[in-house]
Amino acid sequence: MSVVVVVGAQWGDEGKGKVVDLMTERADTVVRYGGGANAGHTLVIDGKKLVTHLVPSGVCHPGKACVLGDGMVIDPHTLLEELGECQARGLLQRNELLIGLGAHIILPYHKLIDGLREDRGAKTGRAIGTTRRGIGPAYEAKAARKGVRMRDLAKPERVRQLVAANLDELVPLILHLGGQAPGQVEVTKWIDDALAAGDKLRPYTGDAGRHVDAAITAGKHVLFEGAQGCLLDLDHGTYPYVTSSSTIAAGACQSAGIGPTKIDAVVGITKAYATRVGEGPFPTEIPGEMGERLRQAGGEFGATTGRPRRCGWLDLPALRMGVRLSGMTSLALTKLDVLGGLGEVCVCVAYQLDGKELDEPPTDPEDIARATPVYAKFPGWDRLPADARDVSDLPASARAYVETIERMAGVPFCLVSVGPDRAETIRLSDPFA
Ligand code: GDP
Numbered sequence: 016m017s018v019v020v021v022v023g024a025q026w027g028d029e030g031k032g033k034v035v036d037l038m039t040e041r042a043d044t045v046v047r048y049g050g051g052a053n054a055g056h057t058l059v060i061d062g063k064k065l066v067t068h069l070v071p072s073g074v075c076h077p078g079k080a081c082v083l084g085d086g087m088v089i090d091p092h093t094l095l096e097e098l099g100e101c102q103a104r105g106l107l108q109r110n111e112l113l114i115g116l117g118a119h120i121i122l123p124y125h126k127l128i129d130g131l132r133e134d135r136g137a138k139t140g141r142a143i144g145t146t147r148r149g150i151g152p153a154y155e156a157k158a159a160r161k162g163v164r165m166r167d168l169a170k171p172e173r174v175r176q177l178v179a180a181n182l183d184e185l186v187p188l189i190l191h192l193g194g195q196a197p198g199q200v201e202v203t204k205w206i207d208d209a210l211a212a213g214d215k216l217r218p219y220t221g222d223a224g225r226h227v228d229a230a231i232t233a234g235k236h237v238l239f240e241g242a243q244g245c246l247l248d249l250d251h252g253t254y255p256y257v258t259s260s261s262t263i264a265a266g267a268c269q270s271a272g273i274g275p276t277k278i279d280a281v282v283g284i285t286k287a288y289a290t291r292v293g294e295g296p297f298p299t300e301i302p303g304e305m306g307e308r309l310r311q312a313g314g315e316f317g318a319t320t321g322r323p324r325r326c327g328w329l330d331l332p333a334l335r336m337g338v339r340l341s342g343m344t345s346l347a348l349t350k351l352d353v354l355g356g357l358g359e360v361c362v363c364v365a366y367q368l369d370g371k372e373l374d375e376p377p378t379d380p381e382d383i384a385r386a387t388p389v390y391a392k393f394p395g396w397d398r399l400p401a402d403a404r405d406v407s408d409l410p411a412s413a414r415a416y417v418e419t420i421e422r423m424a425g426v427p428f429c430l431v432s433v434g435p436d437r438a439e440t441i442r443l444s445d446p447f448a
């Protein structure tokens with residue numbers, strides 16, 4: 016196996032950062048695909064924390080190539096900040112980072128429109144609960160074939176024309192949404208800032224698709240890092256409460272420009288419970304004190320926005336959908352430790368809807384919201400031993416919980432994570448093997 020894709024199997028924040036960091040040990044190249052700085056991937060190594068938003072979570076392994084695929088939407092200022100932070104730690108030297116020239120640029124008006132829509136949505140009950148990072152508007156510009164790409168930043172006149180053409184259409188929208196039309200001075204500054212950022216990023220840019228394909232052809236180990244999670248996928252997630260890109264494993268091919276026949280294995284990551292940030296149906300959400308207990312125990316606050324994450328029990332119908340959509344060959348289970356100390360642990364094994372039992376969520380979000388979870392209950396366990404490194408170190412009830420989930424999801428676990436640190440992991444199999 017030399018090409019492995021890692022995806023979130025739920026609604027994001029499953030622990031992709033930790034798992035990608037671990038798996039990078041066995042990789043030569045790590046490719047972030049899809050999305051932008053809406054992602055926040057946390058790595059904890061020897062107690063020290065790093066949150067990546069745009070750069071791949073393999074960044075802490077010197078000598079490995081980190082690639083940003085063409086399918087991403089990149090805020091150049093956020094990327095420069097992140098690059099500065101990494102380089103201050105001695106990471107991401109020039110030959111270790113490659114930014115796809117085809118990646119689209121997030122400009123200030125994308126973030127402005129994203130925020131205005133959310134503000135308006137909060138009043139009309141139609142908010143998505145986005146991260147306000149401009150992701151949707153940047154992908155809209157891309158689909159409309161009006162976007163500004165990384166390659167364009169080398170051509171100031173082209174950028175000026177593109178921005179003028181975009182704003183010609185977008186200013187009426189900004190006004191309609193209750194915003195103010197940007198003045199010429201402001202627009203000029205937006206463009207100049209983007210061009211200046213482009214100058215600084217240029218040494219890192221190139222043909223990412225060919226580079227990744229050549230690495231695969233040379234037999235190197237390539238790891239694709241998904242952002243968000245399968246249920247936030249634009250086509251197959253809980254639309255309209257989704258992000259604006261392809262978050263399933265197929266997105267790796269589309270974003271990086273490689274063929275599907277090149278992928279050998281797909282690892283899905285699931286928490287031992289479920290969380291969701293933003294709006295949208297969440298049948299296993301636990302309201303009140305118990306939900307708050309999970310939130311505090313799991314530190315469930317957004318790595319990007321700091322928003323409290325909604326917490327609930329593990330949802331197997333939703334997980335099965337993720338397994339199917341991404342063709343997962345194994346699963347990584349994270350945050351098992353967080354469930355320690357609860358008297359009883361529940362897992363949703365099916366949904367009840369209109370007298371029928373469903374093994375996957377229905378396709379209409381209103382139906383998902385109406386569905387009633389059918390729960391299986393498990394006896395709880397005390398705190399997991401901090402040094403659990405083998406399944407046999409787990410209390411019997413935690414082991415039974417893990418084995419049942421594995422059986423009901425229909426895919427074997429390749430690792431079980433029992434704490435945020437790189438070391439706090441039970442390794443079961445190597446997806447590159
Ligand atoms: P990502 O977006 O999928 O990379 O996940 P985030 O970084 O947004 O959120 C996952 C959070 O859980 C981070 O704070 C991680 O440090 C933390 N984490 C990951 N695995 C574990 C685990 O097994 N146990 C605990 N307690 N925390 C974990």
Ligand code: IMO
Binds near residue numbers: 056144147247318
């Ligand atoms: P990582 O990679 C969790 C959610 C937002 C919102 C919806 C649309 O860290 O798992 P967007 O800003 O993308 O237009 O927001 O998607 N969302 C995430 N939720 N983790 C993420 O990334 C997310 N990225 C977007 O909360 O509901």
Ligand code: MG
Binds near residue numbers: 028055318319
């Ligand atoms: Mg996250």
